[in-house]
Amino acid sequence: MSENHVxxxxxQRLPVYLRCLLRAQSQRMALINSVGIAEMAxxxxxxxxxxxxxxxxxxxxxxxxxxxxxxxxxxxxLGIDTERRAAxxxxxxxxxxLQSYPGFEDRGVRVVAVLDADSAKVGTAVDGMTVxxxxxxxxxxxxxxxEIAIITVPSEAAQRATDKVVEAxxxxxxNFAPASVEVPSDVVLRQADVAAELQILSFHLNRLRGxxxxx
Amino acid sequence: MSENHVxxxxxQRLPVYLRCLLRAQSQRMALINSVGIAEMAxxxxxxxxxxxxxxxxxxxxxxxxxxxxxxxxxxxxLGIDTERRAAxxxxxxxxxxLQSYPGFEDRGVRVVAVLDADSAKVGTAVDGMTVxxxxxxxxxxxxxxxEIAIITVPSEAAQRATDKVVEAxxxxxxNFAPASVEVPSDVVLRQADVAAELQILSFHLNRLRGxxxxx
DNA sequence: GAATGTGAATGCGTTCACAGCG
DNA sequence: CGCTGTGAACGCATTCACATTC
Numbered sequence: 001m002s003e004n005h006v007x008x009x010x011x012q013r014l015p016v017y018l019r020c021l022l023r024a025q026s027q028r029m030a031l032i033n034s035v036g037i038a039e040m041a042x043x044x045x046x047x048x049x050x051x052x053x054x055x056x057x058x059x060x061x062x063x064x065x066x067x068x069x070x071x072x073x074x075x076x077x078l079g080i081d082t083e084r085r086a087a088x089x090x091x092x093x094x095x096x097x098l099q100s101y102p103g104f105e106d107r108g109v110r111v112v113a114v115l116d117a118d119s120a121k122v123g124t125a126v127d128g129m130t131v132x133x134x135x136x137x138x139x140x141x142x143x144x145x146x147e148i149a150i151i152t153v154p155s156e157a158a159q160r161a162t163d164k165v166v167e168a169x170x171x172x173x174x175n176f177a178p179a180s181v182e183v184p185s186d187v188v189l190r191q192a193d194v195a196a197e198l199q200i201l202s203f204h205l206n207r208l209r210g211x212x213x214x215x
Numbered sequence: 216m217s218e219n220h221v222x223x224x225x226x227q228r229l230p231v232y233l234r235c236l237l238r239a240q241s242q243r244m245a246l247i248n249s250v251g252i253a254e255m256a257x258x259x260x261x262x263x264x265x266x267x268x269x270x271x272x273x274x275x276x277x278x279x280x281x282x283x284x285x286x287x288x289x290x291x292x293l294g295i296d297t298e299r300r301a302a303x304x305x306x307x308x309x310x311x312x313l314q315s316y317p318g319f320e321d322r323g324v325r326v327v328a329v330l331d332a333d334s335a336k337v338g339t340a341v342d343g344m345t346v347x348x349x350x351x352x353x354x355x356x357x358x359x360x361x362e363i364a365i366i367t368v369p370s371e372a373a374q375r376a377t378d379k380v381v382e383a384x385x386x387x388x389x390n391f392a393p394a395s396v397e398v399p400s401d402v403v404l405r406q407a408d409v410a411a412e413l414q415i416l417s418f419h420l421n422r423l424r425g426x427x428x429x430x
Numbered sequence: 431g432a433a434t435g436t437g438a439a440t441g442c443g444t445t446c447a448c449a450g451c452g
Numbered sequence: 453c454g455c456t457g458t459g460a461a462c463g464c465a466t467t468c469a470c471a472t473t474c
Contacts, residue, residue: 009465011418015411019393033433042395045433046467053435061434061473079417086413097312098409103370103393107410109417148416155318171423172416174409178234178318180257188419190412194313194389195322196230197405198301201363201387202294202324203226204403208386224443248455260455261445268457276451276456 006077010051014074016041017048019107021071033064080108087113087146087170089161090153091121091131094176098150100127112144117157134161137168148172155179221292225266229289231256232263234322236286248279295323302328302361302385304376305368306336306346309391313365315342327359332372349376352383363387370394 020040024032034045034052041048052058052065058073059065075081086104088095091114098104099114115134116122124131132140140146149165151158151173158177165173171187178193235255239247249260249267256263267273267280273288274280290296301319303310306329313319314329330349331337339346347355355361364380366373366388373392380388386402393408 007465011415012411014418015408015414016395018414019408019411020395035433040395044467046469047465049434050436050466057435059434062432063474064433077418077421078414079421080414084413084417084420093312093315097308100308101409103410104413107393107414109410109413147420148413150413172420174412174416178322180231180235180255186423188416188423190416192407192409192412193230193234194316194407195318195324196227196234197389197407198299198319198324198363198365199230199233199293199295199322200226201389201403201405202299203221203229203292205299205362205387206292206294208401208403222443250455259445261447262443264456265444265458272457274456277454278452279455 006054010054013041013043013047013051014078015107017051018071018074018078021067021074022106024067025071029067031064032067032070034059037065075108078108084109084147085112085145086110086148086150087115087137087141087144087165088150088152089115089134089137089165090151090157091116091118091124091126092152092154095150095152096126098152099129109148111150113140113146115140117153117161134164137164141165141168141170146170148174151175151177151181153177221269225269228256228258228262228266229293230322232266233286233289233293236282236289239282240286244282246279247282247285249274252280290323293323299324299362300327300360301325301363301365302330302352302356302359302380303365303367304330304349304352304380305366305372306331306333306339306341307367307369310365310367311341313367314344324363326365328355328361330355332368332376349379352379356380356383356385361385363389366390366392366396368392 017037020037034048037048038045055077058070086109088099088111099111104111114129114131116131117134121131122133149170151161153161155177158179159181162181166183166187173189174192175181176192178195183189232252235252249263252263253260270292273285301324303314303326314326319326329344329346331346332349336346337348364385366376368376370392373394374396377396381398381402388404389407390396391407393410398404
């Protein structure tokens with residue numbers, strides 16, 4: 001049943017499924033079933049089938065899923081059947097690492113602009129691109145068709161940078177700064193806090209060596 | 216009631232709460248209530264109280280939470296009351312960006328080693344550290360007290376790198392490679408797939424411009 | 431026969447609303 | 453009186469089990 005709502009937890013898994021399918025493709029598999037996808041993705045088959053059923057009926061009963069076809073459908077659902085264009089805001093170490101990260105192009109996202117507030121950095125040439133001023137965000141985004149902003153500025157500057165890109169019309173933001181930023185309700189924001197991830201791991205390390213209570 | 220299980224969703228929010236408390240500290244707040252934490256963290260007050268109640272009773276009814284005290288408790292729960300030591304595996308662009316990322320030290324995690332499989336990179340000096348061989352993981356981790364591995368190698372090498380660090384005794388892994396890696400059940404693994412995050416954003420961009428069905 | 435797609439059952443997480451306490 | 457801490461209600465996500473389809 002192809003209805004018009006996909007649960008957020010399902011959406012989070014779709015990129016994983018697509019990655020697995022692309023891998024299957026590279027291994028010259030033509031067909032795959034829910035068990036196969038589940039194994040590659042690290043879930044269970046029922047989950048895979050339920051997730052995919054929110055999108056439509058892309059499988060063949062008794063057979064499984066056509067790898068190419070399902071990959072194409074997922075790409076379309078994820079909106080990467082035509083390349084998405086992103087801009088990096090904040091040309092520090094993390095920003096420049098992401099700018100040249102090869103894993104984006106392969107997966108439907110292209111970094112087409114790099115912005116910074118620091119006039120000393122503006123004008124720097126990087127990998128066939130030039131760092132531009134965040135003040136010109138609106139023109140740059142319009143010119144390059146940017147739809148996603150990747151914020152890699154220091155925490156103190158995160159809200160300012162966010163406001164600028166929102167003002168420039170961007171509706172999707174990935175924020176690497178460890179700060180809670182506010183966005184209008186029509187803007188989608190995702191937080192990528194690496195230190196928080198490490199703290200979560202650290203929590204689990206505590207649990208491993210003998211249970212501890214409050215103390 | 217300080218019982219012995221904290222739901223995973225709660226654990227994910229604890230680092231956010233801690234970050235908010237540190238911010239409150241820096242603003243010289245002595246007390247904060249659940250509403251205040253919720254606003255800073257971007258949740259609601261009931262959620263905050265419920266989450267904190269899994270850890271114990273750290274508030275004062277009619278008053279709120281002592282900022283310093285609660286921060287200290289959260290640090291302990293997150294296992295960062297004494298610094299956690301991490302190693303970066305894969306000295307590419309992302310690895311080197313993370314190696315010098317200032318946001319770790321402030322939040323209880325220190326990068327104390329950088330490893331790589333490429334013998335050309337081994338020996339490179341970086342920021343008072345030297346890139347070492349992944350073959351020596353065991354000795355290095357023992358010497359430096361490494362408990363967390365941050366994997367920043369290419370996808371193809373991710374499983375190999377993971378196996379090496381697991382063999383070296385690490386029980387917590389943050390994997391930036393966009394590949395599903397297998398770990399023994401006593402090892403905690405978290406996936407940090409930046410491209411997947413962008414794809415999730417892209418999905419939502421689709422939803423924004425007019426509903427689309429299967430097609 | 432084999433594997434999908436899906437209602438129904440179960441389990442979790444969030445929200446509500448208020449009792450309990452400083 | 454105000455705010456925490458928490459059982460109970462609710463809603464969402466996962467799992468089960470099977471009818472359906474190729």
